[in-house]
Amino acid sequence: MKKGQVTVFIIIGVLLLVVFAAILILTQFNIKGDLTAEGIPVIAQVPSQFEPIQTFTENCVAQVGKRGLVLLGQQGGYIYPELVGTFTESDPTNADGLTLSPLQIPYWYYNKNHNDAETIGISSLQPELSKGEMSVEAQLQRYVEENVDNCLQGYSGFVKEGFVISQGDKQSRVSVLDNAVHFTLSMPVSVSLGSSDTNMEQFFVSVPLALKEYYDLASDISKAQKNLTFLERQGLDLIQVYSGVDRKKLPPTTAIKFEKVSTTQWTVPDVENNFKSMLSSNVPLLRLLDSNNFFRYQYPTAKYSTVSQQNYDNMILPLIDASDLDVTFDYFNWPIYFAVNSPGNTIKPNQLEVGYDFLQFQFQQYITRYDASYPVLVTLHDEDAFNGEGYTLSFAMESNIRSNLPAESDNIVTPSISAQGSLLCDNPEIPLITQVVDGKTANPLEAVNIGFQIPRDKECDIGITNNDGELDGKFPSAYGGMISYEKVGYLKNFYPIDTKKRDNLIGAASSRLQEPFTLYPFQKIKATIMKKEIAKCVGGDCYSDDPFFSKSNEVASNKPDGVEKTHAWFYAGGKEALYSADIAILTFELVHGPNENVISQDYTATLNIEGDDEGEIELVPGTYKVSAVLLSDEPLVIHEEERCVGGLLGECFTLEEQYIDSMNTGSFTWDTKTTYLTISPNTLYGSESVEFYIPSFNYFSVPGEKLIIEDLGVSAELQDFTKIPHIRTSLLPKFK
Numbered sequence: 001m002k003k004g005q006v007t008v009f010i011i012i013g014v015l016l017l018v019v020f021a022a023i024l025i026l027t028q029f030n031i032k033g034d035l036t037a038e039g040i041p042v043i044a045q046v047p048s049q050f051e052p053i054q055t056f057t058e059n060c061v062a063q064v065g066k067r068g069l070v071l072l073g074q075q076g077g078y079i080y081p082e083l084v085g086t087f088t089e090s091d092p093t094n095a096d097g098l099t100l101s102p103l104q105i106p107y108w109y110y111n112k113n114h115n116d117a118e119t120i121g122i123s124s125l126q127p128e129l130s131k132g133e134m135s136v137e138a139q140l141q142r143y144v145e146e147n148v149d150n151c152l153q154g155y156s157g158f159v160k161e162g163f164v165i166s167q168g169d170k171q172s173r174v175s176v177l178d179n180a181v182h183f184t185l186s187m188p189v190s191v192s193l194g195s196s197d198t199n200m201e202q203f204f205v206s207v208p209l210a211l212k213e214y215y216d217l218a219s220d221i222s223k224a225q226k227n228l229t230f231l232e233r234q235g236l237d238l239i240q241v242y243s244g245v246d247r248k249k250l251p252p253t254t255a256i257k258f259e260k261v262s263t264t265q266w267t268v269p270d271v272e273n274n275f276k277s278m279l280s281s282n283v284p285l286l287r288l289l290d291s292n293n294f295f296r297y298q299y300p301t302a303k304y305s306t307v308s309q310q311n312y313d314n315m316i317l318p319l320i321d322a323s324d325l326d327v328t329f330d331y332f333n334w335p336i337y338f339a340v341n342s343p344g345n346t347i348k349p350n351q352l353e354v355g356y357d358f359l360q361f362q363f364q365q366y367i368t369r370y371d372a373s374y375p376v377l378v379t380l381h382d383e384d385a386f387n388g389e390g391y392t393l394s395f396a397m398e399s400n401i402r403s404n405l406p407a408e409s410d411n412i413v414t415p416s417i418s419a420q421g422s423l424l425c426d427n428p429e430i431p432l433i434t435q436v437v438d439g440k441t442a443n444p445l446e447a448v449n450i451g452f453q454i455p456r457d458k459e460c461d462i463g464i465t466n467n468d469g470e471l472d473g474k475f476p477s478a479y480g481g482m483i484s485y486e487k488v489g490y491l492k493n494f495y496p497i498d499t500k501k502r503d504n505l506i507g508a509a510s511s512r513l514q515e516p517f518t519l520y521p522f523q524k525i526k527a528t529i530m531k532k533e534i535a536k537c538v539g540g541d542c543y544s545d546d547p548f549f550s551k552s553n554e555v556a557s558n559k560p561d562g563v564e565k566t567h568a569w570f571y572a573g574g575k576e577a578l579y580s581a582d583i584a585i586l587t588f589e590l591v592h593g594p595n596e597n598v599i600s601q602d603y604t605a606t607l608n609i610e611g612d613d614e615g616e617i618e619l620v621p622g623t624y625k626v627s628a629v630l631l632s633d634e635p636l637v638i639h640e641e642e643r644c645v646g647g648l649l650g651e652c653f654t655l656e657e658q659y660i661d662s663m664n665t666g667s668f669t670w671d672t673k674t675t676y677l678t679i680s681p682n683t684l685y686g687s688e689s690v691e692f693y694i695p696s697f698n699y700f701s702v703p704g705e706k707l708i709i710e711d712l713g714v715s716a717e718l719q720d721f722t723k724i725p726h727i728r729t730s731l732l733p734k735f736k
Contacts, residue, residue, distance in 0.1 A: 040204065040206065041184055041202055041204050043204055044201070044202075046198050047196060047198055049196060050191050050193070050196075050198050050200075052158070053155065053158055053165070053191055053200070054200055054203065056152075056155070057185070057189070057203045058203050058205050060152050061144060061172075061185050061203055061205050062183070062205040063151055064143065064144050064147045065140065065143075065144055065174075065181065065207055066207060067143075067147070068139075068143035068144065068147075069140070069181060069207065069209060069211065069391075070391070072139060072140065073214070073392050073393040074103050074105075074392060075103055075105055075106070075394075076105045076106045076108065076126075076127075076395035077126065077127040077136055077215070077218075077393075078104075078106055078127060078139065079139045079140070079143050080134075080139060081097065081104040081106050082104065084096065084106060084125055085097055085125060087104045089101065091335060092334050092335060093111075093115060093335070093336060093337045093373040093374065093375065093398060094114055094115055094337070096112075097110075097125065097396050098334070098375050098377060098396045105377070105394055105396045106125035106395070106396065107124070107125055107375075107395075107396045107397060107398050108124050108125065108126040108218070108222040108395045108397055109122070109225045109226055109397040110122070110123060110124070110125075110396075110397065110398035111123075111373060111398060111400045111407065115337040115373055119410060120400065120402065120407045120409055120410065121409055121410070122226070122400075122407075122408065122409035123409075124222065124226075126218075126219065126222055126395070127139075129176055129212070129215055130176065136176060136211075136215070137174045137176055138174075140172075140174040140181070140183075141173060144174070144185065145170050145171070145172050148170065148185065149170075155167075162193060162194075163191055163192070163193050164191070164192045164193070165189065165190070165191050166189070166190045167187055167188065167189045167190075168188035168189070169187070169188075170185060171185075171186045171187070172186070173186070176212050176215075177212065178212055178213070179208065179210050179212075179213075180206045180207060180208050181206070181209050181211055182204070182205075182206050182207075183204070183205050183206075183207065184203070184204050185203045185204075186201065186202050187201075187202075187203065188201055189201075209391060210382070210385070213321075214325070214380050214382070214391075214393040215393070216321070217319070217321060217322050217380060218378070218393055218395055220319050220321075221288075221319065221378060221397075222395070222397065224317060229406035229408075230286075230317060231286075231376055231397060231399035232399050232400065232401050232405075232406035232407070233314075233406060234282070234283070234286065234314070234315060234399075235372065235399055235401055236401060236404065236406070237311065238278055238279075238282050239253065239370060239404075240253070241311060242274075242278050245257050245364075245366060246264065246602070247264055247266060247602035247603075247604055248587070248604045249274075250274060250275065250278070250368075251266050251271060251340070251366060251368040252368060253367070253368050253369070253370070253404055254368075255365075255366040256363055256364070256365055256366070257349075257363060257364045258363045258364075259363065259364060263599055263600070263601060264364075264602050265346055265347060265348050265602070266346070266347040267345050267346055267347070268338075268342055268345045268346070269345065271338075271340065272338040275336075275338060275372065276331075276333055276336060276374075277333075279331045279336075279374060280331055280333050282315075283329050283376055284328065284330055284331075285312070285315045286315050286317065286329040287315065287316050287317065287327070287329075288316075288317050288319050288322050289317060289318045289319060290319065290320040290322045291326060291327040292323060292324055292326050292327075293326040293327065293328070294316075296312075296313070296316070299312070300713060300716065322380075324382065324384070325380050325381065325382050326379075326380070326381040326382075326383070327379070327381075328378070328379045328381075329376055329377070329378055330376070330377045330379070331375070331377070334374070334375055336372060336373060336374040336375075337371070337372060337373040337374075338370075338371070338372050339370075339371040339372075340370055340371070341368065347368065349364040349366040349367075350364070350366075350367070369403050369404055370401055370403075370404055371401065371403065372399070372400075373398060373401070374398070374399050375396055375397070375398050375399075376397050376399060377394060377395075377396055378394065378397060379392060379393075379394045380393045380394070428452075428460075428462070428473070428474035428475055428476050429474060429476070429477050430474060430475045430476070430477050430499040431473075431475075432473065432474070432475050432499070433470060433472045433473075434450060434465075434470070434471050434473075434483065434517060435465070435468070435469050435470045435471075435516040435517065436448045436465050436469045436470075436485060436516060436518075436519050437469055437516045437517070437518055437519070438518075438521065439518045439519060439520035439521065439594075439621065439681055440520070440521050440523070440681065440685045443469075444467070444468050444469030444470070445465060445469045445487065445490075445519055446464075446468075446469055447465065447487060448464060448469070448471075448485055448487045448490075448519060449461070449464055449484075449485075449486045449487065450462040450464065450465065450473065450483065450484070451483070451484040451486065452475050452476055452481055452482070452483055452484070452499075453481065453482045453484055453494070462474075462475060462483075469516070475499045476499065481496070481497055481498065481499055482494040482495065482496055482497070482599070483495040483497055483517075485517060485519050489521050489522055490519045490520060490521045491519070491520050491522065491590075491620045491622075493519060493593065493598050493599065494598070494599040494600075494601075495517060495599075496599065518594075518595070520593060520594070520620050520621050520622075521620070522618050522619070522620050523618065523619055523620065523685060524617070524618045525617060525618075525684070525688070525689060525690055526614060526616055526688065526689040526690070527607055527609075527614070527616060527617045527689065527690050527691075527692060528609070528612075528614050528615070528690075528691050528692070529578060529584040529586065529609045529615075529691075529692045529693070529694060530575040530576065530577060530578070530691060530692070530694075531575065531577075531582070531630060531666060531693070531694050532571070532572070532573055532574065532575050532694070532695050532696065532730070532731065533545060533546055533549075533571075533572040533573070533574050533575075533576065533695075533696060533698050534555055534569050534570065534571050534572065534666070534695055534696060534697045534698060535549055535569070535570055535572045535701070536567065536569050536570075536697075536702045536706070536711070537551060537567075537568050537569075537570060538565050538566075538568075538706050539566065541706075542570075543698070543703070543706070544572050544574075544698065544701065545574070545576065545698060546573075546574035548574070549570070549572045550570075550572075551570045552570070553571040553573075553727065554568055554569070555569045555570060555571055555695075555714065555717055555718065555721050556568070556569050556714040557569070558708070558710040558711075558714075560643070560708070560710055561643070561645045562643030562644050562645045562652075563643065563708065567706075567708055567710065567711065569697060569711075571695060571721070571727065575693060577612040578609065578610075578612050578630075579611065579634065580611045581611075581632050581633040581634035582610070582631070582633075582665075583608070583609075583610050583631040583632075584607075584608070584609045584628070584629075584630050584692075584694055585606065585607070585608050585628070585629050585630075585631075586606065586607040586617075586627075586628045586692055586694075587604065587605070587606050587607075587627045587628075588605045588607075588617075588619065588624045588625070588626055588677075589603075589604050589624060589625040589626075589627075590602070590603040590604070590622050591624060591625060591676055592622060592623055593620070593621065593622040593623075594621050594680070594681060600622065603620065605617055605618055605619055607692070617690075619679060619684060620684075621680060621684050621685075622678070622679065623676045623677070623678045623679075624676060624677045624678075624679065625669075625676060626668075626669075626670045626677045627667070627668070627669045627670070627671070628666075628667055628669075628692075628694045629664060629666070629667045629694075630664070630665050630667065630696050631662060631663070631664055631665065632662065632663055632665045632699075632700075633662045635659065635660065635661050636659075636663060636699055636700070637658070637659055637660075638657065638658040638660070638707045638708065638709055638711070638712075639704050639705055639707070640654060640655065640656055640657040641654070641655045641708065641709070642655075643655065655709055658709060658712075660712070663699075663712070664715055665696050665697050666694045666695045666696035666697060666715070666718065667694070667695075667715060667718055667719075668694065668695060668718055668722035668723075668731065670723070672723070674723070675723050675728060677732070683735050684735070686735075687735035688736060689735075689736050690733050690734065690735045690736065691733060691734045691736070693730075693731045693732075693733070694731075695718060695721075695722060695731065697711075697714065697715065699711070
């Protein structure tokens, strides 16, 4: 009996061992295990003849997952942005993000309320990384489930080879880790080939991408905007830098100018365009302190350099952990919300007067309140991602300025108050006859609007001239008045006159102006821009395109420590056409018309020419401040250079190679009385075309090894050099 019992126990033990072994084998081949410590699921092995199907499926998951990652990065963390907001190209600041067709990029910081609403509502559409239906992981899971079949195509290639394959429902799981994104696809696949078959349940791929690092840095930038409102503060700083009582600048937020009548006005559309141009040029100057593309320019010691350096440094964001990423901020001239405290399309100052007995002071008070909203695109780029293919995470933020302050959530938007006065003119009682003639033809000029303006009053309409260019009208009785002359196509002028002194009118008899008033028409004229060479010499070797070049006019020279020879630049003076990569910009600001006693409206004309194209500029006779700048889009390389200082016991250092993709190659500014440009009526109206000149450093004829880093700073020397009388004379335009 005892031997029989032992035998039974042995048989039971053997059976248990067999069952355990069978379970272990089945687990290895068919049953999926738990996750490893690294979050990687244990995928069952399959027989070798079925491994290509497993590999093919995993490759499809990897391809679809990568496409989802790329799309998600381009659209601010969203594959399906239309589910969280509305988007429009024509009005992005009243939308939930930017539209860069076909991409839609939600705002991670913006005012969700309409721009015209009475309150501000700051919000964010930044997605969560792993929580919620619209999290980054959830969107990637959905994208894989919806698109993997397009890649698998029913395993048609394997079916043709004799495999019998059936697949069940799909469910994906995505995990964003520090340096990788894991994709797991749960999908039962039954496969048979002849007498062999197997079942596959799970497929796993790990895509090496530091998405979490990019996301965390983008979150830090968004938080910095929320806490510091750095976009708004940059915009407000730029308004102060670019504003002034000057038509070519933005209207100042506050300023006072002592003058009898305002000659400086702006139109709102022009100001908005200038504001947008300012943003396009300056928003890209925002930089991250620790980013891969960070560069800090050090202004050379000069007048205003401290202010310039401070403004430049204010655009540096002190965020770290971005050393392997390029981070850029951009505004690409998108439509913006823009409003100022102007009752119409014209921005004017208050006209005020303070008097005590015989002392009278007139002044203009400028008060401008800016309301603006504009989008900014933030781009994080890792050029080493995806084995050198690169990866980009972009998101949008919106800057909101209200009443010259950064807008905050729940702020009440106060209505704009006009800075323009509205006092009525005095009753006209002084009879006066005035006559106007055309400055081009000397003929009487009809249909000229005659007005009268005095301090604290709006401009009064007196009447228009008849066929003989005359107006017999009555003017208000006042001291320090201005007669205004205005006609479409002509420069508006103001003539100072004291109508209260009936027997001593300035420039007039008791009832008639002694001489006709001359009004000058604008004249369009064909224009070209040529450049005049500034050539470089190193020691005795010179590099010039001018065969008659001489070293008689030195512009700048450098002999830095560690450099053997002097590097000098000389004005050659020979003219040549602009290169195809050149862009020339000339700006003319009218100081006064041909008659210095007449006050003219502010007028600025600009000529932009690319390459050797011919342009057209509209001018009026008078005296101008002139500024010119010549830009080149041709890349310039300054080679790596080793310098040694201190003799035998000194030290050596290496200056790294510099690549400049665009640069300023020439300029001048004539902004003093001795350098103003005067264009007479006979010169302007008697010419069909004009040729302008800009001095230009000929960097591109100098061998690369002969260029040094100091050459990039020589352009600063042009401002004084071009004011030397004989140099200025050589740069005067030629009217033909």
